[in-house]
Amino acid sequence: MAFSKEAYRELEDIVGERHISNDPAFLDSYAFQWLAELVRPNFSHYMPRPVAVIMPACTEEVQRIIKLCNKYRVKAKPISTGWYHWAAPLKEDEETLQIDLRRMNRILEIDERNRYAVVEPYVICAQLQAEVMKLGLNINIIGAGASTSIVASACAYAGMGPSSFWMGNNSDNLLGMEWVTPEGEIIRTGSLGSGNGWFCGEGPGPSVRGICRGWVGSRGGLGVYTKCAIKLAHWPGPTEYQVKGTLPGYRLPIQENFRVYTLAAPTWDAWADIYYKIYDNEIGYIFHRQYALAGADLGPALWLTYIDPEKTLNDVEEAVKRKDIQDLTEELRISFQFIMAGRSIREIELQDKILDQILKETGGWKVQRYCEKDMAEFTNTYMQRLGHKHMNFVWVGGYLGSWMQTGTPDWVKGYVPVAIKGLYRDAAGGNLVQCGGDALMGNGSSIAGGGNMGLEQFVSYDPADNASVAAGTQHMRDAIVDAVANGFPPGKEAMYLQVGESDEQIWNALRRTPQPLAFHFQRKIKEAFDPNNVGDRMYATLPSEGKP
Amino acid sequence: MALEDYRADALRCTRCAYCKWIPFDLIKSWRFSKGCPSVEYNHFHSYSAGGRLVTALSLMDGRSTVTEAVKESVFKCQMCGNCDVTCKMCRYDMWPIEALHELRFRLVDQGHGLAQHQPVMKGFRSLSNMLNKPKSKRGDWAEGLDLKRLSKHKSKLLFHAGCQYSHDPDLREAVRNAAELLKKAGVDFAILGADESCCGGRAYHMGYKADYQAAAERNLKIWADAGVETVVTPCADCYHTFKRLYPESGSSVAVIHMVELIDRLLKQGKISFTKALPMRVTYHDPCYLGRQGEPYVAWKGKEKKIFGQAVVYDPPRPRYNGAKGVYQPPRDVLMAIPGLELVEMERNREAAWCCGAGGGVREAYPEYSMWTASERLEEAKSVGADALASACPWCEKNFADAATRNGTKIKIVDIIELVYQAL
Amino acid sequence: MDNKKEQLADIVGSRFVSDDPAVLDTYARDNSFVLPLKPWFVAQPGSVDEVQKLVAWANHSSTPLIPVSSGPPHFHGDTVPSAPGAVIVELSRMNRVLRIDRRNRMTWIEPGVTYGRLQPELVKEGLRLTTPLMPRPNKSVIASLLERQPTLIARYHYSFTEPLRSCGVVWGTGEMMYTGEAGSGPLSLEAQWSMGARHSDPKGPGATDYVRLLTGAQGSMGIVTWASVRCELIPAMRKLFFVPATTPESLIDFMHRLLRVRLGDEVILVNNTQLAYMLAHQADKVAALTKSLPPWLLIIGIGGRALFPEERVDEQQQDLVELAQTYGVRLASGIHGATTNEVYDLLLAPSREPYWKLSYKGACEQIFFLSTLDKSREFIDTVYHTARIHNYPESEIGVYIQPQHQGVAHHCEFNLPYDPRDFNEVSNIKQLFSKASEALVSGGAYFSRPYGIWADMMYSRDAQSTSALRKVKRIFDPNNVMNPGKLCF
Incomplete structure (x- = not known):
């Protein structure tokens, strides 16, 4: 049974005509997605069009919609804030209903004493952070920034960010969640299912949530997460995020119990040593290599231009020629941002003392220019809220991530030179932004408490220039070859490319992974929870051999 | 520029959705975090700047056609410019509001202008105002004030009242107060009275560029003939039109908003306050005085690439990101009034929520327009304000209508009235 | 049966297969009230390969397998077979x-x-x-x-x-x-x-x-x-502090704050009985010790690791003192009946032998679940109330509240020692356990680890999750050979 007028009418009955559309231009606004041009035929910026887009207001409406998708055998693709090419329908021949969850946008509860908040899918990090800060609490904002959905990052992704080092990943912080399965059943996990409140996401017994996050997150491939509770962390800063200054370089004043530093190391070995010592000493609130995203060759010129509201990108061209900027560029080659917060003045002073000792022991240093008031306050703004994460796109509007893979700092430092060499090589032709081989950005930790992290090359290409798009795609392929040749698994680029590949190509790649069994289990999970194949292939599976 | 000139911008949109919010660093609550009235009310992505860029692309590429839904998504927007500010938080290469204007121009050129706008446009063409009021009545507001007429006297300073102040009896007092205040301060100025015509800005925002152009040329000629060097207006819409749009049409006339002039007169000691106004007031930044009220910078250039693929412009393109709007003068004026306590709403200055009246929305989508205004009134109430002051008659009218409709007790006042009362 | 023994011996070696009734008997029951059932064999694999072969064999022969890693005594019935003909997979040889x-x-x-x-x-x-x-x-x-x-x-x-x-x-x-x-x-x-x-x-x-x-x-x-x-x-330096109190609720706001600002390593709330059980090596000392201890005690450990450990401890101590003042609680470095060193030693090491929970009366029934801290008082009252109904002395109930998940959830544990040789006491404690569990579940206690009778209580409250779990189980253990009869399987 295909998607018909009757199906549309039934959906319309659920949400009302204001909240469903099949207008081609409207559908194009959902098909148009960042990264599509890298993987779609003829550099098209469009993923396949959904058959309709629908906006439910509550869990019950989501459930009814999913049941209709089962009835009409239409794929259901939920999005909350809706970003990346995999947020759209994936295949031309799969009729897909785009479920836009933006009307489910409430903060349902903030329990200050027990430190959790309950939210719907379209509550973004900036909103929840603003609300919980009033209570002296905070949330981990994921690397993709303040505009992202908490439900998505906690339930469907791992949810890591610059503050994960101290606050944990959103998947670690996930408590009870509500899940409309691809069959249209409503499952409430952990303590929530037993009617005991939101505070625990585990059990009873084994945790059902264990199947929800697939190989690359579920990404709309296994039903719809409609609510979740998230653990909150202490915020020893002001109850209002009161920035000063002129946009875009807003500045968050640095409280007496905070320190905002950019730290640098003479070598990647020393960088790893600094990391391990910070890890052992349990200092720091936010740990991130942020500014490198603009490229190690151009970064300082860009950032010092950016925080001056009088300047534009043109000014970077002149700035890079300045001696002071050139010196700073060298000083910042192997650097990262580090924010410490003390529960008391004496604690922050001790953290400072410890950090100084670590730098002394490792040969590291504080980068003076970036620790001056203007940059430090800007860094404070940037890192605490991540409201400028779209700077990823500052050069030209197209960025792709390559290499991102996680491991110990010692392991990560191993792929850094390969990644640097590869980007210099691939940008040499001029079809990628030539910002330096090291545009490696990443969280201080991919897991709560530290010890595991990853750096990702921020490769900028022009989406409006086919030659540049082609270079971007080629870079991703090159990065995979580089990785494998140097004993590393393919990184984020493989995930991006797979969106444009056929099922057979993907299966072949999955079969070549060291432990393909996981994909067979995912198939069985999908068969059990999605018998009508309503979710798309983002919940990656391998067919039982001989029976694709 | 033409719509096609924004094709690259559209292709470089990454659907990050910043255009739907106020700048994230300025968010202080869940309730008042949203920046785009259009997408908040209508929800589909097509009602955001990013979505409209895709619509533009889709139409240019022939992937879709202009349907009623498309028309609504294009025109059900106040063109408040929040998207243009937030987009530029992280991007140097995008001008979304300009692209949206071009999309409207394109639709109107192709005969897809909104039916709801036609009576207004008809009145604009025949009566030179946006309210379908008799042309002859335009100068009635100045009766008994004994103001110089530009038709009879040359003057370097023209006081331009604007359509809404001229024709709306509810707002007339403010503009009369303004004129009296100028006289009291010894400012030498003239008005056009019945000869004044619409600035054309609202026609421009509705997508009627040719009509706007005709109005601009007409006004500029009158000004030139009369030797006008500076125009002062109490209307934010007119201010924006004169300040930002007219220079494209060759204007070199200086433009100043009445509130800026009051601020100057106060600081020069030419007027001073003698009465206290013990009230708690919040100030609403009109979009066209605030984030879109930045000075015009002439630019004609083309894209060029540096560092391989980074996009810049030759010569450098001005960066209108809302930073240089008229924000402080109205605040300074209000704070100078004895007894008056100024409280800020969460969304202020470049992040101010729109009043709901702009972009032809008040004329075409009254429900949505009222909803937008009501949202702002809620925000004003949330800071405990007795009164909401603004510096734009369109904002005031919309807020007053919404307040009446909702039974909201908050007082809607023109900043000029407050000043006048305190003199 | 013999055939199975041979097959098991083929996998793990005959030395590591036992059907000695005495050995089997130790796995047939534990310190819980789950029904005893003897396994058929105990097999001790020595490698991953042998484990894998065992599971393959179990699937082939439809034999239930019960993995057991820890030595006795066991407490929750999870290692007692629920299905006949089971093989205990005893993993102590894999101890590298x-x-x-x-x-x-x-x-x-x-x-x-x-x-x-x-x-x-x-x-x-x-x-x-x-x-x-x-x-x-x-x-x-x-x-x-x-x-x-x-x-x-x-x-x-x-x-x-x-x-x-x-x-x-x-x-x-x-x-x-x-x-x-x-x-x-x-x-x-x-x-x-x-x-x-x-x-x-x-x-x-x-x-x-x-x-x-x-x-x-x-x-x-x-x-x-x-x-x-x-x-x-390992902290190079440590200090332990006590906060004595007459009621647990008087400590809750302070605990919330400590956990929120992550001040302290160990943050543990116990009643006097619980601490007495922990401290007293001999049963006859428990009563006196309980009496001498404050009714409730918050135990806070602070440690200094890596660089400047002394200063770390000093800084935490000062913050702790200030916080205690703010919350109006008394920070003590010692109390009558226990020194901080004694308690720290307990926290840092495994239990003495025999296991501390058994040393008072020879057996101990445990009730534990998760809750938020602010609800813990209600649950304490529920257990006390049920104990009173069953004439179990309140003074013998050890209460232990352990913050988890950085203080969002709390493990609430009640230890109820009894004499396993006294039939009446056993019968009474069994009823008390059952009634208290029912009352707790209906009062909102979350038994996230539902052993024994708790499994039915919990899974009957959540049909959807139970159904989902069963689907999961069918994927990872389609023939239900892994510890069948437990949980909802």
């Missing part, structure tokens, strides 16, 4: 500490590695594991982690699986897989180590979350053959 990596603070262990065994190995590297409260020395570290036993330092408990990271697992299908970071490499630890992998990430393979299917499973999903576990630095 495979590796300790100081720089990355990771250790890799097999399931037979116990707390008693592991901690001294880690000490050599300056490391330790945060443990449950006084685990018995023969408690398997992996079993403890898989069962989500509460650990003492809540601030390190970022997630409920902490500090468990990667696992090697033979699922009920008989298939071997690595979970966590190790899932993204080849099926060889050595090969992965040589590539630089240190398995500190619990996500994986990829971003999958399979480890959560193993936790709380009571061995019903598969057998974990190794695990990587994150360690902590």
Whole structure:
């Protein structure tokens, strides 16, 4: 049974005509997605069009919609804030209903004493952070920034960010969640299912949530997460995020119990040593290599231009020629941002003392220019809220991530030179932004408490220039070859490319992974929870051999 | 520029959705975090700047056609410019509001202008105002004030009242107060009275560029003939039109908003306050005085690439990101009034929520327009304000209508009235 | 039967198969009230390969397998067969500490590695594991982690699986897989180590979350053959503080604050009875000790690790003092009946032998569940009230509240010692256990680890999750050979 007028009418009955559309231009606004041009035929910026887009207001409406998708055998693709090419329908021949969850946008509860908040899918990090800060609490904002959905990052992704080092990943912080399965059943996990409140996401017994996050997150491939509770962390800063200054370089004043530093190391070995010592000493609130995203060759010129509201990108061209900027560029080659917060003045002073000792022991240093008031306050703004994460796109509007893979700092430092060499090589032709081989950005930790992290090359290409798009795609392929040749698994680029590949190509790649069994289990999970194949292939599976 | 000139911008949109919010660093609550009235009310992505860029692309590429839904998504927007500010938080290469204007121009050129706008446009063409009021009545507001007429006297300073102040009896007092205040301060100025015509800005925002152009040329000629060097207006819409749009049409006339002039007169000691106004007031930044009220910078250039693929412009393109709007003068004026306590709403200055009246929305989508205004009134109430002051008659009218409709007790006042009362 | 024995012997070697009735009897029952049932055999595999063969054989022969890693005594019925003809897979031979990596603070262990065994190995590297409260020395570290036993330092408990990271697992299908970071490499630890992998990430393979299917499973999903576990630095300096109180609720706001600002390592709330059970080596000392102790006691440990440990401790102490003043609680460095050193020694080491919970009366019934801290008082009242109805003396109920998940959830534990030789006492405690559990469940206590009778109570409250869990079980153990009859399987 295909998607018909009757199906549309039934959906319309659920949400009302204001909240469903099949207008081609409207559908194009959902098909148009960042990264599509890298993987779609003829550099098209469009993923396949959904058959309709629908906006439910509550869990019950989501459930009814999913049941209709089962009835009409239409794929259901939920999005909350809706970003990346995999947020759209994936295949031309799969009729897909785009479920836009933006009307489910409430903060349902903030329990200050027990430190959790309950939210719907379209509550973004900036909103929840603003609300919980009033209570002296905070949330981990994921690397993709303040505009992202908490439900998505906690339930469907791992949810890591610059503050994960101290606050944990959103998947670690996930408590009870509500899940409309691809069959249209409503499952409430952990303590929530037993009617005991939101505070625990585990059990009873084994945790059902264990199947929800697939190989690359579920990404709309296994039903719809409609609510979740998230653990909150202490915020020893002001109850209002009161920035000063002129946009875009807003500045968050640095409280007496905070320190905002950019730290640098003479070598990647020393960088790893600094990391391990910070890890052992349990200092720091936010740990991130942020500014490198603009490229190690151009970064300082860009950032010092950016925080001056009088300047534009043109000014970077002149700035890079300045001696002071050139010196700073060298000083910042192997650097990262580090924010410490003390529960008391004496604690922050001790953290400072410890950090100084670590730098002394490792040969590291504080980068003076970036620790001056203007940059430090800007860094404070940037890192605490991540409201400028779209700077990823500052050069030209197209960025792709390559290499991102996680491991110990010692392991990560191993792929850094390969990644640097590869980007210099691939940008040499001029079809990628030539910002330096090291545009490696990443969280201080991919897991709560530290010890595991990853750096990702921020490769900028022009989406409006086919030659540049082609270079971007080629870079991703090159990065995979580089990785494998140097004993590393393919990184984020493989995930991006797979969106444009056929099922057979993907299966072949999955079969070549060291432990393909996981994909067979995912198939069985999908068969059990999605018998009508309503979710798309983002919940990656391998067919039982001989029976694709 | 033409719509096609924004094709690259559209292709470089990454659907990050910043255009739907106020700048994230300025968010202080869940309730008042949203920046785009259009997408908040209508929800589909097509009602955001990013979505409209895709619509533009889709139409240019022939992937879709202009349907009623498309028309609504294009025109059900106040063109408040929040998207243009937030987009530029992280991007140097995008001008979304300009692209949206071009999309409207394109639709109107192709005969897809909104039916709801036609009576207004008809009145604009025949009566030179946006309210379908008799042309002859335009100068009635100045009766008994004994103001110089530009038709009879040359003057370097023209006081331009604007359509809404001229024709709306509810707002007339403010503009009369303004004129009296100028006289009291010894400012030498003239008005056009019945000869004044619409600035054309609202026609421009509705997508009627040719009509706007005709109005601009007409006004500029009158000004030139009369030797006008500076125009002062109490209307934010007119201010924006004169300040930002007219220079494209060759204007070199200086433009100043009445509130800026009051601020100057106060600081020069030419007027001073003698009465206290013990009230708690919040100030609403009109979009066209605030984030879109930045000075015009002439630019004609083309894209060029540096560092391989980074996009810049030759010569450098001005960066209108809302930073240089008229924000402080109205605040300074209000704070100078004895007894008056100024409280800020969460969304202020470049992040101010729109009043709901702009972009032809008040004329075409009254429900949505009222909803937008009501949202702002809620925000004003949330800071405990007795009164909401603004510096734009369109904002005031919309807020007053919404307040009446909702039974909201908050007082809607023109900043000029407050000043006048305190003199 | 003999045929099965031979088949088992073929897999693990005849020395490691037992059907000695005395041996079988030790697995037929435990300290809980679950119905006794004798297994047919006890098999002791010595390698992953043997485990895998055992599971394959079990699938082929439809034989229930009960994985057991820890030594006796067992308490919750999870290792007592629920189905006839079961084979106990006794994993104590797989007891290697495979590796300790100081720089990355990771250790890799097999399931037979116990707390008693592991901690001294880690000490050599300056490391330790945060443990449950006084685990018995023969408690398997992996079993403890898989069962989500509460650990003492809540601030390190970022997630409920902490500090468990990667696992090697033979699922009920008989298939071997690595979970966590190790899932993204080849099926060889050595090969992965040589590539630089240190398995500190619990996500994986990829971003999958399979480890959560193993936790709380009571061995019903598969057998974990190794695990990587994150360690902590041993504090170079430590201090312990007491906050005595007459009621638990007077401490709750202070506890909330401590947990929120992550001040302190161990943050533990006990009543006097509980502390007396912990401290008293001899049963006849318990009553007097209980009386001498304050009714409720918050125990706060602070430690200084890595650089400037003394200053770390000083700084925390000063913050603690200020916070105590703010909350109007009295911070004591000692109390009548217990010194801080004594208590710290208890917290840092496994239990004395015999296991401390048994030393008072020879048996101890335990009721434990999760709650938020602010609700804990209600549950304490529920247990006391039920005890009164059953004439069980309130003064003998040990109460232990352990913050988990950085203080969002709290493990609430009630220890009710009884004399296992006294039929009336046994019968009474059995009823009390059942009634108190029912009252707690209906009052909102969350039995996240539903052993024995708790399983039905919990799963009957949530039909959808139960149905989902059963689907999951059918995927990972389609023939239901792994510890059948437990949970909702």
